[in-house]
Amino acid sequence: MAFKQFDRVPNHYAGEIIQQIKNFRQEEGKRSLAPTRLTIGQLEVLVPRHFGFCFGVERAIHMAFSALERHPDRDIHLVNEIIHNPLVNDDLRTRGIRFLYDSDGQRQVPEKSLSGDDVVLIPAFGTTLEIEASLHRSGVDTSSVSFRENYDTTCPFVSKVWDRGEELGREGFTIIIHGKFGHEETQATHSHTEQHTRTLVVRDAEEASRVADYIMGRTSQDAFVAEFGGKWSQGFDPATDLDRVAVVNQTTMLAEETQQVAGILREAMRDRFGEDHIDEHFADTNDTLCYATNWNQNATKALLDAEPDVAVIVGGYNSSNTAHLVEICETVMPSFLISSAEELLSPDQIRHFDLGAKTTTVTDAWRPQLPTRLAVTSGASCPDVLMNSVVEKIASFYGYDQGDIMAGLSSLSLHEPTADVV
Ligand code: SF4
Incomplete structure (x- = not known):
């Protein structure tokens, strides 16, 4: 069986099953968001159009x-x-x-x-x-x-956020960073941007709503300082530094939520200064969103249309983009975040990361009976080899061997219909 030699990443991060799925998508449905269907006997494995290394x-x-x-x-x-x-x-x-x-x-x-x-x-x-x-x-x-x-592996899409932050800072806008305050990328963006302007970090739409309440005069400065003090650049003054704002993000946040954060703050500015003056007080920064994060999130949403019974998401437990894939999946089905196939402890037990409790936990009887439809995906920092082993191990729990997987790989198909085009 042909095995692609990677020219960009070492071959030991690749996996044969996943590579074949990728090869298939180069030939079929390249521009469709429909997931790929790998049928192994009565087990249908659905893999989103976009997943893994960005x-x-x-x-x-x-x-x-x-x-x-x-x-x-x-x-x-x-x-x-x-x-x-x-x-x-x-x-x-x-x-x-x-x-x-x-x-x-x-x-x-x-x-x-x-x-x-x-x-x-x-x-x-x-x-x-x-x-x-x-x-x-x-x-x-x-x-x-x-x-x-x-030696500087900083992603160009992250540098683009910094450049845009600098440009907007020079134009007098305060930069609101939608991100997790302690995350390395948010720290880096904060550090670079605060050279040029005031900055404030908000974690989600709820925090953005409270910033908006302050902008519209609905909460006191004391309440604002109590919540956001320390999450802003040196010298930030809420009384004067929230007159002109622009939103950029930690690139792995939910793109939809970044747009929501921007929408909430734009609305607050419109309320305070009027639609005629909105361009002076709110800058459009849609062009800084990372395409890969968007693709993976949209492909995962398209996967839900296929109505899988359960989802397994493979990735690091401190990976922000992977956590967002879990959040998308768990809106409609039991979803388990695991770091590798080793977390599949037995046919009935899975050890997985609970995002809410921020700890691993073991769940019994997690595997649906055949026939079943299983969604498998991985975050932008997960090597294919890990996702590959997860598919192999789950198939083996259902009694399927390599021969059954190979048979499935010879008849890959798209799970249509999904009309969206990337
Ligand atoms: S998720 Fe986007 S910004 Fe982050 S490393 Fe990948 S391509 Fe770059």
Whole structure:
């Protein structure tokens, strides 16, 4: 069986089943959002049109492995997790890359033990200017063209948000960042944007509504400060810095929610200043939304039209974009977030991450009886090999073997109809 050699990411992150599904979608229904149907006996596995590694993640991994290949004799460091996937991060650690900060932001490698001879990689989320300044003190020149081209894996779609934030900041807009305050990308965006203007981070539409209430004079400054104090840039003054606003996002947030946040704040500005003056007080930033996040989320929504009985979502437990895929799926069916096939403990037990409780839990009798329809997808930071093993293991729980899977792969089809076109 032909197996594609990856030119952008290492082959050991690929999986044969998933690769065949991808190959099929290159031939059939390339522009349709309909999921792919893999029929294994009485088990129907539905895979969304878009899933797994996005452009930015592939690029970051490609750059990390290129650095390993090119510099076998130099110490190589990553500022922190390159992406939110434990398999990829552990793989890089095993190959000798050291992480300067752990996932809680604690420094692991002292500033003075780095030198200009070391290779330092900046992750796909980007990093803060404070961390860049620390690298400079260690002798690492992050501003050189060579560094930007070879070691700065910041996704271009993240840099685009920073550039737009700068542009709008220069025009006098305060930047509202829709994101999770502690997330590396939100921290990086906050750090870069606050060089040019005031910034405020809001987590969701509910928080945006409370900012809107303040803008419209419906809540006191004390209440506003109590809730948002500390989630804004130095010198931010709610009394004067919420007259002109623009919304950008942590690129992995629900795109729909970012639009909702923007809509709520636009409405508040219209209420306060009138429709005739809206352009002076609210800037349209739709052009900063990440296409990959949009595609994965829209493809997952299209998957729901096929009415699966259960969904298994594969990805890191600290992966924001993966969490949003779970949220989409669990609106209509039992949905389980797992990091790998090892979490499929037995035919009847699954250990999965509970997003609400932020802990793993074990669920019994999670698997529907045959015939059944199972949705499987993965986040933008999840290697295909993990999703591949999950499909294999679930099939084996139903008594199906590799031969049955191969038979299914020879008759892949689209689960029509889904009229949307990407
Ligand atoms: S989700 Fe979008 S912004 Fe984030 S790394 Fe992928 S392509 Fe880049």
